[in-house]
Amino acid sequence: MDGPAPPQPEEFLDTIVEFNKGTSYERLQPITDYRPDPGEARILYICRQTQGGRNRSQDSDDEEFVMKIKIQVPPRPASTDPTAPLSGPSETTEAELKALQTFRQSGLEGVPHLIDTKCTPQGPDGPFPGGYISYTVMTKMPGLDLMASKFWSLADEEKDERREAFLLVLKSIWRLGIAPYDCALRNVLWDPEQRKCSIVDFEHYDPAKDPINMHQKEEMQRWGLVQRPPPSHWAIEWGLIKEPGGA
Template sequence: MKIKAQVPPRPASDDSTEPTSGPSSTTVAELKALQTFRDYGTEGVPHLLHHKCEPQGPDGPFPGGYISYTIMTKMPGRDLMASRFWSLSDEEKETRRDAFLKVFKNIWRVGIAPYDCALRNVLWDDETKRCSIVDFEHYSEAPDPINMNETQELQRWGLKHRPPPSHWAVEWGLIKEPNAR
């Protein structure tokens, strides 16, 4: 369950003292993604079970704002940041990368390209040897998953190192030296 309390607008920063008409844009985005995953039966991601959003009364944490309750399926495992991904053996890292790409391609197939790319949003379940991806508050429309650059995606998510620039690229002026001003 995810609970979000939305602060009402301040009179000094907004002409209106009325709260916004509903949940924040990030909550709306996540609800749409979770519903899409449920509709398509997408594996390795949470599915929306129920959602409720209502104005907060005078006893709410931020009276006049909205409070949103999202109930979604719980994904098993620990996030790769807490699991110390980069301390694993090369074989264990590769197993997790392969599992990640399988799930990630399924996410793209339903039109969602998350851009909160971080090891904290990738879960690994040691029992099932399966990967899950969570946190869909920020995403854009996904391009064609068939033409996905897997190496780039692994690098964006922190699952693979970017190679250091070659000295030739610096010498030819294609890139600046890291310490150059």
């Protein structure tokens, strides 16, 4: 018999999230589903600052940001998930915080910047009382991701324009020593007004090489902006890969 359904975010998350130094943000609409991962769950919201602080926008009181919330969840049967509440944040959150802060300090365009962060214990209504809830507020990047905008249905000239803009941003990220490896069209956004790309999601990355050594076509293949070549006959014959459509 299944146990009780796990609580949903609205049941244990505050609508107004208070940070240090008197800063607070209001959670608005979610932009992802509530998704369980090994050891933790996550959800992203649009948010708006409701009370001042050193990072408050000077241009508009209505500026929107992105709030990423990550929550420790109970261990699953026969898993390696932590069995005790942790103070957090998780390793992937720490990695992203470091990247976002680096982007902010360098003033790099085409990537989100860190605005605010905190990590606090869950209350009794959370999925794993005493475990962590981490909050990361970052700048909201304009545009729609290339997967949602059906990149491969665009005209060749439009695809090439996005590829060139993507490479400009990726090379600038590499120059800061960061090579993201969660490579997917959903993490590349296109701003139709500025005609620029941005890249998001920096929970996973390796130390980057000098971008002068970047193999541009291979990188675009990894990110899904260029199709990979079909498998060679000798690779199939030697059993290195399966024949397309084969068992």
